[in-house]
Amino acid sequence: MITLIGKDLARPGVSFVFYGPAEECKSCRFKPSCVDSLEKNRKYEIIEVKDNEQKCPIHGENSVIPVVVERADIDLLSNSKNIFEGSTFEYSAPECSENCEYHDECFPEGLVDGDKCIIIKNHGKHHGECKKGYKLNKLTLGFVI
Numbered sequence: 001m002i003t004l005i006g007k008d009l010a011r012p013g014v015s016f017v018f019y020g021p022a023e024e025c026k027s028c029r030f031k032p033s034c035v036d037s038l039e040k041n042r043k044y045e046i047i048e049v050k051d052n053e054q055k056c057p058i059h060g061e062n063s064v065i066p067v068v069v070e071r072a073d074i075d076l077l078s079n080s081k082n083i084f085e086g087s088t089f090e091y092s093a094p095e096c097s098e099n100c101e102y103h104d105e106c107f108p109e110g111l112v113d114g115d116k117c118i119i120i121k122n123h124g125k126h127h128g129e130c131k132k133g134y135k136l137n138k139l140t141l142g143f144v145i
């Protein structure tokens with residue numbers, strides 16, 4: 001999908017989480033091609049940068065550039081026992097209320113309950129100690145759409 005992003009961020013491989021439109025976006029003529037195609041709290045990766053710079057008061061450099069984005073792959077620590085590359089599953093957040101150093105990896109931004117995911121890469125056992133005693137694996141997930 002195509003969206004607009006600040007000129008200084010418009011590079012292939014850059015990823016970002018869309019937290020929703022700014023107040024100024026509501027009346028902008030570029031809103032349909034900029035923020036309307038993005039889903040709130042989702043992580044995207046820039047695949048391609050287009051030409052055609054536009055003015056935008058939201059960004060520090062006062063301009064945006066069209067980019068092609070896809071939902072970004074997400075790294076996750078999981079205690080699932082049935083983990084193998086290529087398998088698909090519906091994500092459900094783990095039952096954990098610990099606030100440990102691995103929290104952000106167990107609850108990564110851009111991933112919500114009910115997402116249909118595919119395991120792109122199983123990086124193997126995570127060597128850190130889980131406070132809940134879970135045996136964790138580090139995974140890279142893609143999305144099944």
